[in-house]
Amino acid sequence: MSRARVVVRFADVGAAVPTSGLSTTELARHDALVDAADRAAYAAAHLLLRDVVGELVGVAAHEVALEQRCPTCGGPHGRPRVVGHPGVHATLSHTRGAVAAVASSAPCGVDVERVRPGLTAPPDVLTDAEAVWLGARPASTSAADLARLWVRKEALVKAGVTDLDGVGSLDVLADDGPATLAHGFELVTWEGGGAVGAAALSPTRPASPRRRPRGRRTPRAAGRR
Incomplete structure (x- = not known):
């Protein structure tokens, strides 16, 4: 049995998180959040997911394109998909003050x-x-x-x-x-x-x-x- 490749990270979140690496859709969801701590966690999780995907596939984080589309309602949420890498499984989570992300084969x-x-x-x-x-x-x-x-x-x-x-x-x-x-x-x-x-x-x-x-x-x- 071949071994799966994986990168997993957890991280604390500070008060200010840059948003320049987010997509237009992500930025809209980020800006719709009322609490600053929720906005920081949302941004940090999506940026961290780019980091782990980039490490897994061997590209820079800013080259990673993510897409989220709910299979039920069609909204911009749900399990992330890595554009151009159909074999990569990606997942993230965030709460106030902490985030996590995994990329795996x-x-x-x-x-x-x-x-x-x-x-x-x-x-x-x-x-x-x-x-x-x-x-x-x-x-x-x-x-x-x-x-x-x-x-x-x-x-x-x-x-x-x-x-x-x-x-x-x-x-x-x-x-x-x-x-x-x-x-x-x-x-x-x-x-x-x-x-x-x-x-x-x-x-x-x-x-x-x-x-x-x-x-x-x-x-x-x-x-x-």
Whole structure:
């Protein structure tokens, strides 16, 4: 079996992120975001994806063209496609203060989420075993523990294992806690700056997460909708 090629990165996001590398469509979506932190994360994620794609295929980041088109509504969102490189699988994620991106020759997925105090799971998101494990965890770490489970599930969804309707039966728990291998994928994780992340990667390739220092039905915070 041939080894898949992959580049995966997580990064912190500062207050100001340049937008000159974004496409016209991306810039319009960026400008429509109300909060400055959301705009910074959006720009940083799309620029980081260009970096990892460029490293994978051997071109400069500014030469990478991305396109997002929702297969349901036709809107400019959804899984990114690398123009001119049909064999490249690309995925990104962003939350306030943190971003992640993966480019690979095999299916992949990534998610990053900010840990919010009082984070609780919506109904039917956890398996019975996950719910029992989470219920036995200290209250002081329960929000982070839930986020660790969720980012694994979301990464596997993006890798094509199931869709969001199937996350409740998607078990990402090992005997000693959140899994590092699940459903045929290696789960590479990252934590920093109050956020957690996970990438679902083909297990047939050597990979390690690379953090670049900065210079949907989802878990929700209690009392928020």
